[in-house]
Amino acid sequence: xxxxxxxxxxxxxxxxxxxxxxxxxxxxxxxxxxxxxxxxxxxxxxxxxxxxxxxxxxxxxxxxxxxxxxxxxxxxxxxxxxxxxxxxxxxxxxxxxxxxxxxxxxxxxxxxxxxxxxxxxxxxxxxxxxxxxxxxxxxxxxxxxxxxxxxxxxxxxxxxxxxxxxxxxxxxxxxxxxxxxxxxxxxxxxxxxxxxxxxxxxxxxxxxxxxxxxxx
Numbered sequence: 001x002x003x004x005x006x007x008x009x010x011x012x013x014x015x016x017x018x019x020x021x022x023x024x025x026x027x028x029x030x031x032x033x034x035x036x037x038x039x040x041x042x043x044x045x046x047x048x049x050x051x052x053x054x055x056x057x058x059x060x061x062x063x064x065x066x067x068x069x070x071x072x073x074x075x076x077x078x079x080x081x082x083x084x085x086x087x088x089x090x091x092x093x094x095x096x097x098x099x100x101x102x103x104x105x106x107x108x109x110x111x112x113x114x115x116x117x118x119x120x121x122x123x124x125x126x127x128x129x130x131x132x133x134x135x136x137x138x139x140x141x142x143x144x145x146x147x148x149x150x151x152x153x154x155x156x157x158x159x160x161x162x163x164x165x166x167x168x169x170x171x172x173x174x175x176x177x178x179x180x181x182x183x184x185x186x187x188x189x190x191x192x193x194x195x196x197x198x199x200x201x202x203x204x205x206x207x208x209x210x211x212x213x214x215x216x
């Protein structure tokens with residue numbers, strides 16, 4: 001069996017789908033596997049099953065049903081990797097279609113890492129947008145603001161004014177906080193989680209009034 005070429009490994013915390021994808025890619029080329037081969041320890045079998053189903057529907061895995069010995073009703077599903085999309089686990093819905101949630105943050109993080117100098121929210125939104133995923137200027141403002149509070153960005157020029165005559169603040173990614181290819185994610189609770197470091201890097205301060213009235 002031909003040996004697979006070396007591939008880039010992701011660092012940081014890995015979710016269950018990423019771990020399953022890593023296991024699939026570690027198998028010899030053309031090797032078949034079944035669900036139980038992909039479940040380790042106390043991992044959720046249903047989640048692994050759903051992910052294998054999504055990978056098959058998305059065209060990443062070939063699937064064939066093999067009659068189980070001793071039973072005429074049950075058929076074991078055997079899978080083979082047919083499309084290796086790289087180290088990052090494909091983000092798919094159960095029907096095999098791509099998940100687009102979070103892609104705008106991924107695109108903005110990539111743009112910040114590639115920027116030669118400082119950048120403002122309007123420029124970040126424009127450069128990070130693609131024909132399939134448009135990044136709104138408001139989303140860019142929020143992402144910049146949260147990364148600034150989390151210590152990733154340096155304010156290079158303060159903004160002033162609003163509207164057409166206003167000047168937006170400019171920021172630059174600190175080289176020491178370029179933690180890797182995976183984007184720091186802004187969660188619904190406005191917490192910043194960096195998957196490259198597998199940790200929460202910023203939690204917004206909460207006052208007693210915020211806690212009482214559920215503002216966080």
